[in-house]
Amino acid sequence: MVQSRGEQPRAIARSIIAARETVRPCALCGFxxxxxxxxxCADNTRAADQLCVVEQPTDILPLEKTSAFRGRYHSLGGRISPLDHVGPEDLRISELVKRVQSEGFTEVILALAADVEGEATTNYIVELLKPFTVTITRIAHGLPAGGGLESADELTLYQALSGRTKL
Ligand SMILES: [Zn+2]
Structure with a gap:
């Protein structure tokens, strides 16, 4: 940036400012x-019966790259973390419940982190959604592709074992 001549740094700065001013969270999913x-959300060709719940809007991008999911998303804007003073009311959890109530999803897929806060948030949402006739699933957690058992930590191995599937 310092070495570049002419208008380039100004153009980049203008683009960043313009993005900051025009990009906002989707009123429905938070993307x-x-x-x-x-x-x-506006894409009518996507499945309307599956909802994938993520922590951050940036989590939607890697999921979209896989092309493995063609349903809807809901970003919570974080996760429950008492140490950081983040409670359920600070997240888009009530909006999630409203969507489950009104949009007729048959499956809610929880794609939150596999750490302590992610687990707490997952469990909280599972309890909240229990009264609804919707199947609640979570993405599998476990070993990375190309990773050996010897390099995996205990929690990862535990989750890989408890989430095993029948062949
Ligand atoms: Zn959206």
């Missing part, structure tokens, strides 16, 4: 958009 509703 990034310049309109009221994001492209994913």
């Amino acid at each position: 990034f958009t310049t309109a009221e509703i994001c492209d994913i």
